[in-house]
């Protein structure tokens with residue numbers, strides 16, 4: 270029996286971490302015909318959560334307050350909408366749900382069936398929750414947009430971060446040569462994930478160490494993006510997930526550019542499930558906190574030096 274109300278961490282206004290409120294008696298989200306109601310076991314924290322919390326994305330996303338944050342979930346299906354044919358009650362699923370809806374810092378969430386996939390059998394819910402948003406970002410950047418091929422060279426910025434740590438592994442699974450940036454403390458991690466060349470960005474200007482690159486994955490924006498053009502070979506592509514790259518710069522350099530804003534996809538996530546269950550990709554966990562410590566999770570994420578993912582444990 271699903272209860273009528275649940276615990277959730279919500280915001281009622283935009284602002285700092287202190288506006289995250291752990292609340293009891295929040296109504297469960299209502300199920301649409303093509304939805305699954307998922308009992309949340311774990312929810313990952315992403316930078317987009319605190320960007321939304323601060324109100325930075327109000328001109329792009331159309332939220333109404335109060336809003337439950339968190340768009341990375343792993344849990345169990347407890348109710349299936351009449352048009353959500355692919356799943357049954359009890360299925361262990363994970364998803365990057367629709368960011369325009371209430372998120373997963375809660376005991377229950379509704380997810381469109383087309384946005385969900387079966388959880389990798391080799392991961393528990395905490396590790397599974399760490400996958401969807403960042404893995405889909407890596408997939409849509411490297412596979413869908415850049416069409417990265419075996420033998421090509423890719424420069425992945427912030428390779429120890431949530432997106433970067435999965436992007437390095439995906440690029441290796443595709444057969445690419447990987448150049449990765451991070452600070453020295455993360456050399457071991459990033460090399461272990463498969464990077465062929467490591468650049469400590471705090472000591473070396475990456476554009477002096479990386480040359481003839483086919484694809485740059487920019488997860489930093491700003492100065493990092495501006496300095497990334499020079500490492501590309503003619504016809505190469507700069508893909509940013511942070512700042513839309515100026516088209517004029519790409520034309521001037523004889524290269525291509527793209528901005529990716531991740532879209533949910535149960536189909537792509539199913540391919541990612543397979544890569545994980547074949548031990549070709551694995552999530553890296555920075556820390557696991559209980560749901561009621563969401564404020565602390567935001568402080569860590571906003572510090573900009575997480576090593577992999579921050580996950581909120583919602584239920585055992």
Ligand SMILES: NC(=O)c1ccc[n+]([C@@H]2O[C@H](COP(=O)([O-])OP(=O)(O)OC[C@H]3O[C@@H](n4cnc5c(N)ncnc54)[C@H](OP(=O)(O)O)[C@@H]3O)[C@@H](O)[C@H]2O)c1
Pocket residue numbers: 315316317402403406426427428429430431432433450451452453454455470488489493509510511529530531570573574575576577
């Ligand atoms: N457009 C989209 O759809 C989309 C999707 C996902 C993410 N994003 C955005 O992409 C960005 C990265 O996301 P994320 O989840 O990977 O963030 P994250 O996990 O918080 O990234 C933290 C990592 O960044 C590294 N880092 C910080 N400054 C760096 C620099 N100058 N050069 C190289 N590495 C640096 C840190 O490494 P050290 O500790 O070694 O410094 C740390 O490991 C965020 O702005 C996020 O909002 C956009």
